[in-house]
Amino acid sequence: MRRREVILGGLSLPVAAFAGSGLLVPRLLAAERVQAAFDAGTVPALARQLAATPFRKPAVELPPWLRDIGYDAYRGIRFNPTHALWREQGLPFQAQFFHPGFLFKDRVQVFTVANGRASEVPYSSDLFSFPAGTVPGRSANDLGFAGFRLHGRLNRADYFDEICAFLGASYFRAVAKGQAYGLSARGLALNTLQPQGEEFPVFRSFWLETPGAGADAVVVHALMDSPSVSGAFRFAIHPGEETRFDVQARLYPRVELAHAGIAALTSMYSFGASDRAGVDDYRPAVHDSDGLALWTGAGEQIWRPLQNPATVQDSGFEDSNPRGFGLMQRQRDFADYADDEAHYERRPSLWVEPVGDWGKGSVHLIELPTDDEYHDNIVAFWRPAAPLAAGREYRFDYRLHWCNAHTWNPKLASVADTRIGAVPKTGARRVVIDFEGEALKGLQAESGVQADVWSNTGKLLNPVAHPLATTGGWRIGFELDPGDAKAVELHARLKKDAQPLSETWLYRWTP
Numbered sequence: 001m002r003r004r005e006v007i008l009g010g011l012s013l014p015v016a017a018f019a020g021s022g023l024l025v026p027r028l029l030a031a032e033r034v035q036a037a038f039d040a041g042t043v044p045a046l047a048r049q050l051a052a053t054p055f056r057k058p059a060v061e062l063p064p065w066l067r068d069i070g071y072d073a074y075r076g077i078r079f080n081p082t083h084a085l086w087r088e089q090g091l092p093f094q095a096q097f098f099h100p101g102f103l104f105k106d107r108v109q110v111f112t113v114a115n116g117r118a119s120e121v122p123y124s125s126d127l128f129s130f131p132a133g134t135v136p137g138r139s140a141n142d143l144g145f146a147g148f149r150l151h152g153r154l155n156r157a158d159y160f161d162e163i164c165a166f167l168g169a170s171y172f173r174a175v176a177k178g179q180a181y182g183l184s185a186r187g188l189a190l191n192t193l194q195p196q197g198e199e200f201p202v203f204r205s206f207w208l209e210t211p212g213a214g215a216d217a218v219v220v221h222a223l224m225d226s227p228s229v230s231g232a233f234r235f236a237i238h239p240g241e242e243t244r245f246d247v248q249a250r251l252y253p254r255v256e257l258a259h260a261g262i263a264a265l266t267s268m269y270s271f272g273a274s275d276r277a278g279v280d281d282y283r284p285a286v287h288d289s290d291g292l293a294l295w296t297g298a299g300e301q302i303w304r305p306l307q308n309p310a311t312v313q314d315s316g317f318e319d320s321n322p323r324g325f326g327l328m329q330r331q332r333d334f335a336d337y338a339d340d341e342a343h344y345e346r347r348p349s350l351w352v353e354p355v356g357d358w359g360k361g362s363v364h365l366i367e368l369p370t371d372d373e374y375h376d377n378i379v380a381f382w383r384p385a386a387p388l389a390a391g392r393e394y395r396f397d398y399r400l401h402w403c404n405a406h407t408w409n410p411k412l413a414s415v416a417d418t419r420i421g422a423v424p425k426t427g428a429r430r431v432v433i434d435f436e437g438e439a440l441k442g443l444q445a446e447s448g449v450q451a452d453v454w455s456n457t458g459k460l461l462n463p464v465a466h467p468l469a470t471t472g473g474w475r476i477g478f479e480l481d482p483g484d485a486k487a488v489e490l491h492a493r494l495k496k497d498a499q500p501l502s503e504t505w506l507y508r509w510t511p
Contacts, residue, residue, distance in 0.1 A: 038111075038118040038207065043221045043232040044250050046205075048393070050223075050230035051252035057227075062143065066101035074102035076131030083127045084151065085112065086210065093152045093211050093218045094160055097121070097145040098167050099128050104146035106202055113221075114210040121145075148206065150218060154239050163239045169200040170224055171266070174402045175348055176243040182267070182288040182347030183327055185400060187224050187233055187249065189261025189381050193314055193366060201226035203233075216240075229253045229260075229388075243348075245400040250393060257388040261364065261381030262396050263352045267327045269306040270373045273419040274507075283338050286373045288347045289327040291415070292365050292380055293503075295408050297321040301503035303415040306378055309367050309510065316362040316383075324408055325363045326351035327380055330416065332404060342373075348402045352382075355397040360385040413437030413494065413502040416473060420509075428461065428481040429509065433492055435502045436473035440494075443467065443474070449496050451476045456489040458482040458509075465494060474502075480509060 077099045081087075085095035100107060111118045123142045147167035154161040154177055164174035170187030190199040207221040217238045224231035229251055236246040249262070270286040271279045287306065294302040297320045306327075307313070328349040331337070337344040361384040368377040388394050419432040443449055444467065451465035453476065463478040474494055482488050488509040494502040 036118050038113050038116060043207065043223050043234070046223055047230040047232040047250060047252050050225055051254050055225065055227040055254065061107070062100060062105055066143070067105060069101045071102065073131060077101065078129045080127060080129060085121065085208070091211050091213060092215055093150055095148050095150055095208055097127065098147040098149070100143055100146040104168055106146065106204070107144035108147055108203065109205040110145055110148055111205070111207045112210055113207050118207055150237065152239050163243065164237060166203060166206065170203050174237070174243050174245065176239070176402050176404070177241050178346065179348050179402070180343055180346040182329065183350055184266045184376070185350060186264045186266065187222065187231060188229065188251070189264035189379065190226065190228060190257065191259045192261055192379060193312065194259050199226055199228055201229060201231065228255050229257060243402040247398050247400060249396045251388060251396070252393055253388050253390045255390050259383065260388050261383055263398050263400070264379065264381035265327045265350055265352070266376045267378040268370070268373060268376050269308055269367070269378050270370060271308055273417060274305055275307055275420065285331065285337055285344070286339070287329070287344060289329050289349070289378060290331055291328055292325065293328050293351070293406060294325045294363060295323040297323060301409050301412050302506055303503050304365065304506045305418045307367055307508070308377065309369055311369065313367045313508065315365045315508065317365070318362045320360045321358055322354055322363065322382065324351055324353045325380065325382070326406065327378065328406065330405065349404060349406065351401040351403060351406045351408070353399040353401065355399060358382065358396065410437070411439060412500060413439045413473070415503060415505050418505070418507070423479055426481070428479045430479050431477065431490070433476045433505050434468065434471070434473055435475070435494055436471060437502070439501045440474050441472065447496065449474060449494055449501065451478065451492065452495045453478050453492045455480070455491065457485045458488045482509060482511070486511065
């Protein structure tokens with residue numbers, strides 16, 4: 001349990017129950033659990049109804065010992081895996097639940113769906129173990145859950161590994177085979193970096209479809225709400241060598257949304273070989289992601305290394321019908337980090353593949369300064385060019401690929417590493433970019449490969465491209481004399497016969 005589990009849960013939401021009429025009604029007594037018909041239109045209908053009514057923020061209904069519990073004590077509240085959902089049926093997936101408390105005070109309703117009927121999962125304190133001395137009289141009240149996590153046979157046939165978790169606001173995260181938790185996704189980013197302050201929509205209810213005996217995927221539905229927007233989400237989760245989420249998102253704005261972030265990703269970047277200035281650490285690098293990858297609607301392949309900037313940076317990459325974008329972790333060797341506790345080499349990359357026509361907009365990359373590795377400081381999302389109008393439905397379908405490396409457009413070589421350092425006694429910076437990929441195999445120094453390097457200001461000196469015998473890749477090197485510039489936008493790629501051999505490397509240098 002690390003920084004992603006201490007993200008504020010955001011906005012509290014009305015406690016309600018799902019009834020057979022398809023409407024949200026006040027919660028019934030615990031003894032009056034309900035079953036209701038459920039189909040693909042149920043959650044969108046609930047979201048539309050919510051959007052047509054004023055948002056209500058209820059009081060938090062937790063006893064003081066849970067409302068004021070500390071980090072360590074909250075970590076000590078454990079779900080008993082022998083009570084996992086679907087365990088007794090011997091199904092290929094199981095669900096476990098998070099107890100409310102600490103920063104996660106919002107009550108989240110969880111339902112199971114089987115044979116077209118939805119039934120609420122009842123809370124009981126007997127589902128959890130509590131650390132000794134923590135609970136001054138365990139409450140018998142129905143406190144509900146804060147979220148859940150799914151388990152399945154991911155790494156071994158005889159063990160149920162944790163595959164994904166939904167906890168806090170609309171945040172969720174997942175892993176593929178052999179990975180450890182790293183970056184997170186969320187249902188919607190709203191007003192990020194805007195003067196009015198960021199709004200955090202919350203997944204207030206979940207419906208977990210009971211998987212079949214031979215299922216290789218599990219389906220989760222989520223109802224989202226906030227003062228500005230409600231939403232309905234469907235996640236079809238396919239774990240494996242690459243864990244894929246097929247996402248159907250339906251948004252119903254209460255007000256015009258001029259700053260909506262679709263398919264939002266959240267990660268951490270502290271330092272790496274491109275920005276070690278002022279770093280006093282035994283490790284070569286510390287990050288959950290090292291770059292933003294883009295595959296534009298026009299087919300251009302772009303790599304933007306991440307930075308830990310001195311001031312907040314918001315970079316927008318305009319596009320029309322993007323083919324994909326993601327926060328990637330390309331460095332995959334233990335020696336890249338030398339951290340035998342965090343194991344950053346095992347952190348997932350997360351690639352977003354839009355499905356259908358997303359129109360005009362921009363991929364935004366937000367980089368925040370950080371002086372530690374415990375707080376997420378990187379955000380990426382798609383922002384539509386036109387605001388989302390109130391009173392309408394907006395649909396965004398996409399696939400999330402939790403993976404080691406993407407497989408898109410393999411014809412072009414990709415950036416393997418970026419290194420930046422001082423040129424002694426000159427004030428200039430030396431930039432070295434390494435490329436790898438099938439497009440470079442067999443190319444010799446006399447093959448006519450060129451370094452295509454340019455900038456919007458400053459002076460570029462001594463650009464050169466040459467093969468690397470040790471890796472089979474190629475390297476571009478050049479010097480940047482920024483002069484008095486406060487920022488320099490840099491571009492570089494490998495070319496042969498006027499055609500690109502590699503993706504386009506983009507970088508914003510700042511003093």
